[in-house]
Amino acid sequence: MPLLNDEIRQEVSKILANLPGPVRLVMFTQQFECEYCAETRQLVEEVAELSDQITAEIYDFQADQAKAESLGIDKIPAIAVIGAQDYGVRFYGIPSGYEFASFLHAIQSVAAGKPELSEATLKFLDGLIKPVHIQVFVTPTCPYCPQAVMLAHQMAIASPMVRSDMVEAMEFPQLAIKYQVMGVPRTVINETVHIEGAAPESMVVAKLREALRG
Amino acid sequence: MISGISFPGASLYDLIVIGGGPAGATAALYGARAGLKTLVIDKGLTAGAAGKAGQIVNFPGLGPISGADLVRRIREQAASFGAEFITDKVLQVDLSADPRQVWGSQGVYQGRAIIIATGSMGRHRYLPGEEGLVGRGVSYCATCDAAFFRDQAVAVLGNNDEAIEEALTLTRFAARVHFLSPTSDLNASPELARELTANPKVALRLSTQTKEILGNGRVEGLRIVLPEGEEILPVAGVFIYLQGNVPVTDFLGGQLPLGEGGCLLVDENFQTAVPGVFAVGDVLCRHLKQAVVAAAEGAVAAIAADRYLHGRAQLRPDWSR
Numbered sequence: 001m002p003l004l005n006d007e008i009r010q011e012v013s014k015i016l017a018n019l020p021g022p023v024r025l026v027m028f029t030q031q032f033e034c035e036y037c038a039e040t041r042q043l044v045e046e047v048a049e050l051s052d053q054i055t056a057e058i059y060d061f062q063a064d065q066a067k068a069e070s071l072g073i074d075k076i077p078a079i080a081v082i083g084a085q086d087y088g089v090r091f092y093g094i095p096s097g098y099e100f101a102s103f104l105h106a107i108q109s110v111a112a113g114k115p116e117l118s119e120a121t122l123k124f125l126d127g128l129i130k131p132v133h134i135q136v137f138v139t140p141t142c143p144y145c146p147q148a149v150m151l152a153h154q155m156a157i158a159s160p161m162v163r164s165d166m167v168e169a170m171e172f173p174q175l176a177i178k179y180q181v182m183g184v185p186r187t188v189i190n191e192t193v194h195i196e197g198a199a200p201e202s203m204v205v206a207k208l209r210e211a212l213r214g
Numbered sequence: 215m216i217s218g219i220s221f222p223g224a225s226l227y228d229l230i231v232i233g234g235g236p237a238g239a240t241a242a243l244y245g246a247r248a249g250l251k252t253l254v255i256d257k258g259l260t261a262g263a264a265g266k267a268g269q270i271v272n273f274p275g276l277g278p279i280s281g282a283d284l285v286r287r288i289r290e291q292a293a294s295f296g297a298e299f300i301t302d303k304v305l306q307v308d309l310s311a312d313p314r315q316v317w318g319s320q321g322v323y324q325g326r327a328i329i330i331a332t333g334s335m336g337r338h339r340y341l342p343g344e345e346g347l348v349g350r351g352v353s354y355c356a357t358c359d360a361a362f363f364r365d366q367a368v369a370v371l372g373n374n375d376e377a378i379e380e381a382l383t384l385t386r387f388a389a390r391v392h393f394l395s396p397t398s399d400l401n402a403s404p405e406l407a408r409e410l411t412a413n414p415k416v417a418l419r420l421s422t423q424t425k426e427i428l429g430n431g432r433v434e435g436l437r438i439v440l441p442e443g444e445e446i447l448p449v450a451g452v453f454i455y456l457q458g459n460v461p462v463t464d465f466l467g468g469q470l471p472l473g474e475g476g477c478l479l480v481d482e483n484f485q486t487a488v489p490g491v492f493a494v495g496d497v498l499c500r501h502l503k504q505a506v507v508a509a510a511e512g513a514v515a516a517i518a519a520d521r522y523l524h525g526r527a528q529l530r531p532d533w534s535r
Binding site: 139145147170 | 305306317318319322348349350351352353355357358359361362363432451467468
């Protein structure tokens with residue numbers, strides 16, 4: 001049974017029409033011990049069917065370990081959303097519920113390769129000399145979360161120094177414990193600095209500065 | 215379980231009215247009557263000031279009527295013209311998008327024009343201990359965060375439909391849900407109140423004031439005052455749905471200019487600084503808090519929204535009809 005019904009397929013087709021460039025959805029899965037791998041794979045394949053510009057590439061996390069490492073993938077299910085280049089946009093866990101909007105937005109954004117950020121933020125990101133890793137913890141039922149995920153992904157597209165992950169907290173409970181996630185969205189920057197809730201762009205930039213100082 | 219796939223584009227309306235009190239419901243009545251595909255998003259019949267009012271005696275043409283009955287009658291009239299009503303809480307909007315996006319707890323809605331009628335029962339300050347523990351056990355969204363409190367004791371602060379629905383969501387995860395109502399009875403629909411009291415996981419405490427949220431790095435308990443005295447209630451999470459008396463504009467995220475005290479500023483057609491976005495009722499600055507005034511404003515804004523949608527930005531009063 002398809003995950004996307006006819007009505008949603010039509011709407012998604014409209015959203016993905018006229019993508020300005022090709023997009024690769026590089027997905028890592030395995031057959032066992034991964035609750036949502038099968039559904040995530042199905043979602044990726046169903047979305048890829050809706051645009052000639054999108055291709056789905058499915059890899060086995062164990063058998064294709066070298067490929068996973070080359071993309072920095074360390075857990076599954078994982079999707080790397082790659083445009084003309086790999087901007088470091090990742091989804092860990094199934095992008096369902098509200099996160100489906102983040103997923104579509106990521107596809108559109110990497111296809112365009114033009115981040116939707118203010119001049120001030122772009123200038124700050126241009127000047128980065130240290131790597132930044134942004135992890136946004138979400139649940140699929142959280143309406144505030146896509147804003148945080150989309151913003152983090154825009155920052156990854158803007159700077160080769162930034163990589164950004166959506167992490168579905170329920171699918172990675174060990175990470176939820178490690179990063180003390182008790183509410184979402186919770187953004188973790190370089191393992192050290194946290195943001196609670198969906199923060200405006202300027203606040204996220206301030207937190208990036210804080211993380212880079214520390 | 216996989217949550218449903220939702221995304222912008224699911225439901226497109228000509229007019230979305232946020233808030234279903236006298237102002238919002240009347241706006242919906244006029245919008246639907248004008249043939250606009252109209253949706254009202256509201257937290258519940260008794261969520262606002264009118265819905266809570268015991269008796270309204272000065273609404274023209276009606277004898278003494280309870281606030282909830284008045285609101286219900288306006289809504290029924292609006293629905294008879296085709297307006298749709300949905301119980302949901304609006305969390306965020308994007309007023310610059312085309313069509314405009316409205317994010318609720320239950321889904322995403324799109325509207326070509328928006329009327330904000332959210333009233334003025336927002337909170338204006340934190341409880342002691344609250345601010346520092348946001349995301350550390352303090353939450354405002356059970357649908358987002360309930361799963362983090364599996365098999366633990368939590369508290370819900372509030373007394374209306376929204377608080378009850380969120381508490382019922384929590385009962386699917388938490389071991390115990392302490393429902394702490396600051397008032398001596400619930401301001402909620404009887405069906406929801408019954409569902410709450412019948413749930414074996416819920417401990418309902420009325421007339422309970424929460425004085426402080428306790429915890430070091432994470433929520434550990436609450437200091438509460440009951441009619442019989444003060445007590446420390448150990449909980450791992452606290453979900454807050456208390457109300458106050460400030461305009462409800464937090465979901466706007468700074469997209470509209472606010473007046474003193476957080477109220478919304480509008481022109482003579484109740485249009486805000488963003489064309490196609492209107493505001494009516496108690497959320498406005500210098501507002502006379504009367505149901506009839508709110509209703510009248512809803513009518514004017516809906517007519518202005520119709521003209522906006524049909525390219526007639528200039529509202530011309532027409533006294534002939």
